[in-house]
Amino acid sequence: MIEERLYVVTYDIADEKRWRRVFKLMHGYGRWLQLSVFQCRLTARRRVELALRLEEIIRTDHDHVLILDLGPADKIDPRVESLGKTFQPVQRSAVVI
């Protein structure tokens, strides 16, 4: 069986249009946790594919994506606790000043 690893992907995207494109892309690769945070189970190939597709969208001088490789997916089971606002899939538009 091809090994899957567990990743947390979080991003800070300066432009609203690009933010939405990343958000849409990420839905195809993992589970949405919070406005800019996804949890993903990925094979090595899918992981490379995701990074390439993210790099096609983001502006490297303005945006920032963090990919945390947590380890083998079947050994890690993150527990998620949330403080504050409950989740809504609201379209957040951040304007960086």
Added chain:
Amino acid sequence: MIEERLYVVTYDIADEKRWRRVFKLMHGYGRWLQLSVFQCRLTARRRVELALRLEEIIRTDHDHVLILDLGPADKIDPRVESLGKTFQPVQRSAVVI
């Protein structure tokens, strides 16, 4: 030895002043990874203490904090990859529209 667990804490804070207070607080509990993401090794007591102090700062109707419990700290060693902008401790002010 008291067990420490590894956490990723990420937050979406609507107001600049609160954002900075959370950012400052988090520095006392973990390692800064990206603008709104910290990695923390915490005992159960420190973890409760952090959640209480965060709840004193945030506005539960506007802000959102996610605490991911990844597991025993000595068993998890996340590898961090970053795409895009290199880290700078810039003060980002997000205005949520």
